[in-house]
Amino acid sequence: MRYLVLLAADGEVPAWSTMSEADKQAIMGQFESFDAACRDREGVEILAAEALGAGDTATVVRTRGGERTVTDGPYAEAVEQLGGFYLLEAPDLDVVLDLLTVLPPYDMQVSPVIDPS
Secondary structure, three states: OEEEEEEEOOOOOOOHHHOOHHHHHHHHHHHHHHHHHHHHOOOOEEEEEEEOOOHHHOEEEEEEOOEEEEEEOOOOOOOOOEEEEEEEEOOOHHHHHHHHOOOOOOEEEEEEOOOOO
16 A cells, blocks of 8 residues: 655754754654665555655645636645655555654654555
């Protein structure tokens, strides 16, 4: 089963721009540990993963009443900003939740990816 993990730039992790180089390296080490934990876990594969630009660099596309508008982002006014994602192949949600304990303490949303066939 595939799962999308959204990482919100909030939680207990300070803003990247306010971190020291040592703190940034420590956080990156946790991401590397997560990658290794996924490689070591049978049936788990990282299919895609990316860090995202700041919310104010996003573009929002909305369609209302058949009319499309394009505006500067982020999509919603919120304290949390989407900071990155992982697309994982894993046997089940419990495996994903166990692996996520390796990541920095971001707020996360985990959603199963639906197979439309």
